[in-house]
Amino acid sequence: MRDQPLLIRIGMSLYLLMFFTYLLGPLVLMGITAFNSASFPQISPWEIFSFEWFSKLFADDRILEGLKNSLYVGFFTVILSVSMGLAGALILTQIWPKLRATYYTLIIAPILVPGVVIGISTLVFWAEINRILGLSPDSFLANGIFLTVLGQSTFIASYCMLVFVARLQRYDIGLTEAALDLGASHLQAFRKIQLPFLFPAMASSAVLAFLASFENYNTSIFTHQKFATLTIILSQKVRYGIDPSISALAFIIVCLTVFFALLNEVRTRRAQLAVANGAPVGAVTSGFKAPSFFAGNPAAVVFALFVAGVVATVAISQVYDPEPAKSVLLKEKRAAQELRIQALQQRLKDKRLQKKMKGPDIFNEEKVGAKPKSPGAKTFGNVFAPNNLEDAAGSAKDKNGLKSKSPGVNTFGNVFAPTNLEDAAGSKKKDAPKE
Amino acid sequence: MSSGVSVDLQDMWIKFGDFVAVREANVNIKGGDFFSFLGPSGCGKTTILRAVSGFLEPSDGNILIGGENMIGKGPNERPTALIFQNLALFPLMKVWENIAFSMEVRGASAGERRKRADELLDMIALSDQGDKLPSELSGGQKQRVAIARALCAEPDVLLLDEPLSALDLKLRQHMRTELREIQKRVGITFIYITHDQGEALTMSDSVAVMKAGIIDQIADGKSIYDDPSTAFVASFVGENNCFRGKISKIIDGQAVIDSNRTGALRGRIATGAQGKLSVGDDAMMFIRPEGLSLTDKEASDTRIMAEVHHSEFEGQSYNVFLEGTEGKEMKMALTNRGEAQLFDAGSNLKISFDANQAVIVPVGELASE
Numbered sequence: 001m002r003d004q005p006l007l008i009r010i011g012m013s014l015y016l017l018m019f020f021t022y023l024l025g026p027l028v029l030m031g032i033t034a035f036n037s038a039s040f041p042q043i044s045p046w047e048i049f050s051f052e053w054f055s056k057l058f059a060d061d062r063i064l065e066g067l068k069n070s071l072y073v074g075f076f077t078v079i080l081s082v083s084m085g086l087a088g089a090l091i092l093t094q095i096w097p098k099l100r101a102t103y104y105t106l107i108i109a110p111i112l113v114p115g116v117v118i119g120i121s122t123l124v125f126w127a128e129i130n131r132i133l134g135l136s137p138d139s140f141l142a143n144g145i146f147l148t149v150l151g152q153s154t155f156i157a158s159y160c161m162l163v164f165v166a167r168l169q170r171y172d173i174g175l176t177e178a179a180l181d182l183g184a185s186h187l188q189a190f191r192k193i194q195l196p197f198l199f200p201a202m203a204s205s206a207v208l209a210f211l212a213s214f215e216n217y218n219t220s221i222f223t224h225q226k227f228a229t230l231t232i233i234l235s236q237k238v239r240y241g242i243d244p245s246i247s248a249l250a251f252i253i254v255c256l257t258v259f260f261a262l263l264n265e266v267r268t269r270r271a272q273l274a275v276a277n278g279a280p281v282g283a284v285t286s287g288f289k290a291p292s293f294f295a296g297n298p299a300a301v302v303f304a305l306f307v308a309g310v311v312a313t314v315a316i317s318q319v320y321d322p323e324p325a326k327s328v329l330l331k332e333k334r335a336a337q338e339l340r341i342q343a344l345q346q347r348l349k350d351k352r353l354q355k356k357m358k359g360p361d362i363f364n365e366e367k368v369g370a371k372p373k374s375p376g377a378k379t380f381g382n383v384f385a386p387n388n389l390e391d392a393a394g395s396a397k398d399k400n401g402l403k404s405k406s407p408g409v410n411t412f413g414n415v416f417a418p419t420n421l422e423d424a425a426g427s428k429k430k431d432a433p434k435e
Numbered sequence: 436m437s438s439g440v441s442v443d444l445q446d447m448w449i450k451f452g453d454f455v456a457v458r459e460a461n462v463n464i465k466g467g468d469f470f471s472f473l474g475p476s477g478c479g480k481t482t483i484l485r486a487v488s489g490f491l492e493p494s495d496g497n498i499l500i501g502g503e504n505m506i507g508k509g510p511n512e513r514p515t516a517l518i519f520q521n522l523a524l525f526p527l528m529k530v531w532e533n534i535a536f537s538m539e540v541r542g543a544s545a546g547e548r549r550k551r552a553d554e555l556l557d558m559i560a561l562s563d564q565g566d567k568l569p570s571e572l573s574g575g576q577k578q579r580v581a582i583a584r585a586l587c588a589e590p591d592v593l594l595l596d597e598p599l600s601a602l603d604l605k606l607r608q609h610m611r612t613e614l615r616e617i618q619k620r621v622g623i624t625f626i627y628i629t630h631d632q633g634e635a636l637t638m639s640d641s642v643a644v645m646k647a648g649i650i651d652q653i654a655d656g657k658s659i660y661d662d663p664s665t666a667f668v669a670s671f672v673g674e675n676n677c678f679r680g681k682i683s684k685i686i687d688g689q690a691v692i693d694s695n696r697t698g699a700l701r702g703r704i705a706t707g708a709q710g711k712l713s714v715g716d717d718a719m720m721f722i723r724p725e726g727l728s729l730t731d732k733e734a735s736d737t738r739i740m741a742e743v744h745h746s747e748f749e750g751q752s753y754n755v756f757l758e759g760t761e762g763k764e765m766k767m768a769l770t771n772r773g774e775a776q777l778f779d780a781g782s783n784l785k786i787s788f789d790a791n792q793a794v795i796v797p798v799g800e801l802a803s804e
Contacts, residue, residue, distance in 0.1 A: 172521065172523060174519050174521060174523040175523050175525060175526075177490060177510065177517075177519070177523070178517070178519060178523035178525070179525075179536065179540075180490075180509065180510045180511045181488055181489075181490075181510045181511070181515070181516060181517045182511075182516065182536050182537040182540065182584070182585075182588050183511050183537050183540050183541065183588055184511060184536070184537075184540040185511060185540070188540045192536075192539070192540070193525055196527050197526075197527065
């Protein structure tokens, strides 16, 4: 709008910027941290651009195990939820109208029940069934994957049903009637006419079900048993501190999501374009033609750029070796550390010098020297003193004269000599010549 | 196929709860006939069709197709094919797959199906459109595909539920002739549902006029138009001027009514009403607008005096709207013979009619405009 004041336009842009930063900022930031070699997900200070967290991710057995479990659970949940959702939605259209509202409430209820409750109740219920059937406690009814799939499907099926209901509302029951009228059995009419109509809804509810299953935590945590899903593994990891391999995982997931979203968008736009241009619909589903693929389809262009970007990134990761840069960094780090240590030592020296200037320490004369002495020296009767063993093994000469006649005397630095305690506590002068 | 299969409804009632959708329908449709049910929307004609095709069971009575009782048989077990009001073409199937659907469910091979579909596409003059989707066809083309699809099932009876109502006027008129031709070619029984009397009269061998679940009259188109047996049929089919009054005498199939406002008028007692009327009964007399003409006759029981309210030109005829005594409204249609026939408002005209074209029926409910 031309006549909109500048201030409003600026405010609007600012608002949009803030909104999208709020929406996408965390994702972008997290994605970037996956490429920083720092061992904590951070972008500042930036260390070295590296792919090490990706290799670390793929070397992490627990994450891979969790991913595998999540995929299993997701796969079976999709199958179970989509079929239950479809059945539920079909019944909703067939049921006696007076019962419809009640039925709807009933079947939608699992969405409103907290996932935690569903998790616990699934666990308790199947344990009970297991017990009643007299099966062993590790039967398949108590299997973590089985329980998690059932627990998740309880409410994911309701989501799927909503998708199907929305699609079915646009279904003309006349089509089924027409099929019946033309001699089809009820099964044929369903399979050949109604089911194909529901394919798009099946696809979208399958995606929905998979995503809901994949990100589920609060139900799975109760039902997973030995089969921890990815979300559970991640939450366990977080307790021991996170590293950027989790960012790497997030980055991969985001990339996959963007990929499929763009792919879908490209297809939709192509179909729309074709129909708008009056092309027969058959042409839309036909093969790939490069120039027309991009014509007037911004989504296709973005999609192509995205794919190129991913391919380039993967290619670079194969060639790019951060190690030299890393060793340089390591050297730098070491040098910096060295410097710090030296500075520290220098400070200590200075301190000591200052002390010396004040006058010699009469009681601790021998301590003054290059070698700093720990305050613990001479405790334990000098057992750990460097020349202790020499004394013990070398000569039976007794420094303490008459008192020692046995060969064992003086071993262990006279720790066990009767006078030792006295010695240790009393005079330090006796030991002095040893040094 | 030449003789076709008859359809009989015997004392058929269809009720939805307390609501009676169809009351005691008795219809005998001869094999190979083009039979129409004509009535305003909501009169139960679609309900009858659904009962014949098997989508709902009559509450009482029988449906016989070719003499065989169809009660308890589903739509896929009856030798009928229904053409739906919205056509119900399968949107995800190509045109030829749509047409050959009935063969597909019988397990015919793709080659066979394609061959038969192409034959039918030739018949409906859509030879090269088989690989399109229904959404890519025009209204008239869809219409013909729906007919081809129904015919592909080789039904004994083809049922059509207002199939032309969605088309524009020109196409509708074209499809009427086409439908009639197809029916003559395939020779099967057509049962046609419409609220458009033009369709019913032009295409049908017989017409059943329905009102609120009751079949008022079953006859050929000409009888329905010229010899209606009830006030409803007279007022629903075509336009009519209605005069109401008491019968003062009956002579030789003709009667004179003392109309409330226009005075004594003579007309012919409808065939369907003969024997039901006697002197002193309330009756209604109907005269078509084209049955009225200008005259200079002396006053008689076939002459009316009226004042011109306004008149309009409609191409093939002039419509003159008249006002008789006490505001009695009438309409007269004069054929356009190339002379100026527009009358000034307020001019007085002498109008006459032929007593044989004025039909007298018992008093009854009129079709609402």
